[in-house]
Amino acid sequence: MDKAAMMQTAQEMVESFVDLPTIPHVATRVIELLDRPGVELDEVADMILADQVLAARVIKMVNSPLYKPANEIKSVKRALIYLGFRHIRELAFTCSFVDVFEGRDGIFDVRTFWEHSFGVGVVSKIIAQRVRYPDTEKAYLVGIVHDIGEVFLSYYRQDAFRALLESVKGQPFRLVEKEAEYLGTSHSEIGLCIARKWNFPAEYCEVIGLHHDPEQAVLDPTLCAIVNLADLFCSVRQLDYGGNSWVTFNLAEEKAWAILRAYAPNLADLDVERFCYELDDRVPEILDMVKSIFQGIGAKEPS
Amino acid sequence: MPLDMKPFDAKSAPKISDKDFEQLRDYIYNVCGIYFHSSKKYFLESRLARRMEGTGCKTHADYYQFVRSPATGRSELTKLLDEITTNETCFFRNMPQLNALENKFLPEIIGTKGKIGFKKLRIWSAGSSSGEEAYTMAMILLEKRATLLKDWIIEIVGTDINETVLAQAREGVYNSYSVRNTPDYYLKKYFKEESPGRFLLSPEVKKLATFNQLNLYDDNKMLFMKSFDFIFCANVLIYFDTSSKSKVVQHFYNNLQPYGYFFVGQSESLHGVNDKFKTVHFPGGFTYNK
Ligand SMILES: C[S@@+](CC[C@H](N)C(=O)[O-])C[C@H]1O[C@@H](n2cnc3c(N)ncnc32)[C@H](O)[C@@H]1O
Ligand SMILES: [Fe+2]
Ligand SMILES: [Fe+2]
DSSP: OOOOHHHHHHHHHHOOTTOOHHHHHHHHHHHHHHHOGGGGHHHHHHHHHHOOOHHHHHHHTTSSSSTTTOOOOOOHHHHHHHHHHHHHHHHHHHHHHHHHHHOOOSSSSSHHHHHHHHHHHHHHHOOOOOOSSSOOOHHHHHHHHHHHHHHHEEEEEEEEHHHHHHHHHSOOHHHHHHHHHHHHOOOOHHHHHHHHHHTTHHHHHHHHTTOOOGGOSSHHHHHHHHHHHHHHHHHTTOOOOOOOOOOEEEGGGGGGHHHHHHHHHGGGGGGHHHHHHHHHHHHHHHHHHHHHHTSHHHHSSOO | OOOSOOOGGGGGGGOOHHHHHHHHHHHHHHHHHHHHOGGGGGHHHHHHHHHHHHTHHHHHHHHHHHHHHHTTHHHHHHHHHHHHTOOOOOOTOHHHHHHHIIIIIIIHHHHHHHTTOEEEEEEEEEEOTTTTHHHHHHHHHTTTOOOTTTTEEEEEEESSOOOHHHHHHHHHHTTTTTTTTHHHHHHHHEEEETTTTEEEHHHHTTTTEEEEEOOOOOOOHHTOOOOEEEEEOSSGGGOOHHHHHHHHHHHHHHHEEEEEEEEEOBBBBOOOTTTEEEHHHHHHEEEOOO
């Protein structure tokens, strides 16, 4: 399908979305501060301290098996000391983003979005480490937001989405392709429009718009490829929107794999099987984490 | 339960530290190609306790040294493997694999072969034991008999080194342990519970599979196992050393159709064993193709 036409459709569609949330201030600041020197990071700590709900989420998250503290961490200050500034930004970003998805249960449960988004964030970071991509934190953040288009597309276009899912029942399919067929656009274009509205930096916009076509990326093809692969790995292990699409893939045929192989020649020796089994081990931690975000300190907690 | 196997008291098992667990897991993975997921930590802990008792090792670190020692290691490793890899089999053992086969790989191969008018499907269960894996495939294929596999010839071959298990496979009589994973639908349709806990497999399933003795080390015989669409070799290669593994897997590679798939067991890995096979990922696992 014609890319320009899909973009046009997406633009109009996004304009028609009623009550599209705005991006949380904390999330914007974290992204802005990512490229700046360390001193300004105090600001992140202050922002967390100033927001009780956010602080509670951060504390809950730092105590999850994913971060494995030896003793329970009870205050934001302790969390800062334990994680260091780098990781506290990830947590602040993730926790503030909970509000963006809030109340968007439609065809998919918001929780399954979180499981997928959070999973892709964590796996992107793991892949970024493996290929020695310099900014693993960015890989994580952009992994969290890669499918924002999906959240809103499936929420605001429920009827079309239901028809789409009905049509593919039991057969293997890739969601982006089906969306183009049923909606004249896909979550990539929708996500890109939203990301621009929110003034996301250009590389973030690129990943959101091209995470299913990493070979078209120009600003940061490596980053696009990382998120693309993380997405594939998550889609075959319980972090896949409740098992709706029936994905199979062969790394040797994936363009993202070729991009990363060129970027990091050491990948040729990667023990893919073991890598997969190690990812399997992370899945319960990720699911636990998301569960804890939605429990007790639910998205909207009376303070 | 064999008499020499004391019922196990989980409370008395020494706790294994994360570090010891990771060390042993890496060792087992490197030597046997089987990965112990973190969720299996307590299982490994309890099984290790038996081996530590058997060898007189006081700590996990001692045991780790013992199992790696050139003098005693290899035979101890075999004993450890017997404890930790359930050296047995059952119907529908690997559900994600079977789902992928049914939903994706089978229709794909039927499409490819159907196009060239070659309506014959050949499946090999290598190290079939008492036949559960081979018969599971038979049942899944029987379900497609009226649709996808109409007019197709189906050949399922099970092979094992052990004549006793082969005889059981040919007989087709199973206990409740063997059918514990079998979905009700299949249990009702393809088994007859002759007396409590004694399940007879229906003749239409038995008819689809044949069982022959074959030692996977026998290069001459391996050459004749030609043209398979699906090959299974699950929970067999873990006992082989790397060079024998490579040789056996190369045979599988040669005997697989260009569009075929080769399946190993849950948590097994062919890394470092064969670099020709490509990994194909599916929900809940992966398989290999050419
Ligand atoms: C644990 S069973 C696996 C059964 C079945 N494939 C499964 O995964 O449930 C292992 C089988 O491999 C067989 N085996 C071991 N070494 C073999 C060899 N060299 N050649 C053929 N079969 C062998 C054993 O006799 C045993 O029946
Ligand atoms: Fe996507
Ligand atoms: Fe995704």
